[in-house]
Amino acid sequence: MDFNTSIDRRGSHSTKWDKMERLFGVSPGDGLAMWTADSDYATAPCVIDAVRRAADHGIFGYVFEYPEYLQSIAWWMQTRHNWTVDPGWILTAQGLGNAIALCLDVWTDPGDAVAIFTPVYHEFAIKIETNGRIVTECPLQRKGATYVLDLADAQNRLTGREKLLIWCSPQNPSGRIWTADELRAVSEFAHRNGMILVCDEIHHDLVYPGNTFVPLDAVAPEGRAWTVYLAGASKTFNIAGQRTGNLIIPDPDLRAAMKQRLRTLDYNASSLALFMIEAAYSPAGAAWVDAQMLHLQGNREIFDAGLNAIPGVWSMPLQATYLAWVDFSGTGMTHEEVSARIRDVAKIAVSPGPGFGTGGETFMRFNLATQRATVEDAVQRMQRAFADLQ
Numbered sequence: 001m002d003f004n005t006s007i008d009r010r011g012s013h014s015t016k017w018d019k020m021e022r023l024f025g026v027s028p029g030d031g032l033a034m035w036t037a038d039s040d041y042a043t044a045p046c047v048i049d050a051v052r053r054a055a056d057h058g059i060f061g062y063v064f065e066y067p068e069y070l071q072s073i074a075w076w077m078q079t080r081h082n083w084t085v086d087p088g089w090i091l092t093a094q095g096l097g098n099a100i101a102l103c104l105d106v107w108t109d110p111g112d113a114v115a116i117f118t119p120v121y122h123e124f125a126i127k128i129e130t131n132g133r134i135v136t137e138c139p140l141q142r143k144g145a146t147y148v149l150d151l152a153d154a155q156n157r158l159t160g161r162e163k164l165l166i167w168c169s170p171q172n173p174s175g176r177i178w179t180a181d182e183l184r185a186v187s188e189f190a191h192r193n194g195m196i197l198v199c200d201e202i203h204h205d206l207v208y209p210g211n212t213f214v215p216l217d218a219v220a221p222e223g224r225a226w227t228v229y230l231a232g233a234s235k236t237f238n239i240a241g242q243r244t245g246n247l248i249i250p251d252p253d254l255r256a257a258m259k260q261r262l263r264t265l266d267y268n269a270s271s272l273a274l275f276m277i278e279a280a281y282s283p284a285g286a287a288w289v290d291a292q293m294l295h296l297q298g299n300r301e302i303f304d305a306g307l308n309a310i311p312g313v314w315s316m317p318l319q320a321t322y323l324a325w326v327d328f329s330g331t332g333m334t335h336e337e338v339s340a341r342i343r344d345v346a347k348i349a350v351s352p353g354p355g356f357g358t359g360g361e362t363f364m365r366f367n368l369a370t371q372r373a374t375v376e377d378a379v380q381r382m383q384r385a386f387a388d389l390q
């Protein structure tokens, strides 16, 4: 299990590396890509073996969502998250971005509103708006070193047109793991306001030692009648390019509605994706994820110590995710100045905080799923870029 051998991704049609110059003005020649959420190290050997077996077989014909594939997902949720999932609840989408778009399609109409708790994964708002729906932002509140919910404030922000609430657990960005009480409160909030709750748990495996992820369904099972769960291996195993992820829907009526939409759109899973998931969700895959988290823990410690040493810069302590959420408000600089220094001096492509909605204005998000040496390099670049503050 090697997370430190350098792998040159430039020229491999990687969105993260080969699009960064066009999107962020940072050349892959001497820059670092620390934006979109995929990892710079190879996936688990058991997953690569599954692809090799398929290649050796040489036939890439049609497949169906076969029982061992569905069982492996149920096994993973049970053994890793203590969440009992009936394989019959599981549907397959082309990634969770796609699953979110499908939920918007099935359970809202153009002109409806969709609630989100910000700052949150920027694509929630983008998907809502590009599908002709309206974003209702409910800002999280900063409390000490983390975010907390303010449901009374959220209640006041609802317009009455919300049909859906898209919830992120653990939160991207900030890596907050929500408690059982918070999850129950969100579930009840959605129900009280007549919203279907889409609970996106894509980052649930990327939990740092000493923390435990709480699956919403395990603590609020009464919410099944109005909740759709999203989970996937794309972040955990760095297989986002396979475009696969799961909708887990215990309620038969909600599930039937989604199944029908998948049928009308002629959705069928890719064979390689299914083989890779089955291989990933296994004891060998679990051991690899544990090792990955130790690697990320080391990355996070070096990154946080290095960034926090810059006066006015503060990296929020993560409970989960490999996405560092860094506040530059203490520097007194505008977002434009911070961006220019990171782009032109540090030469790092990062995800700009304002894209994550209200609360993200003074932040930048850095992806730490890379080799240790790259994190060390990034810290030095950042310290140089803000050296006048030292």
Ligand SMILES: Cc1ncc(COP(=O)(O)O)c(C=O)c1O
Pocket (backbone or CB within 6 Å): 037, 094, 095, 096, 097, 098, 121, 168, 172, 200, 202, 203, 232, 234, 240, 244, 245
């Ligand atoms: C919270 C969240 N949901 C969904 C996605 C998209 O996942 P996929 O690549 O499976 O579409 C991401 C990717 O960063 C994410 O962070």
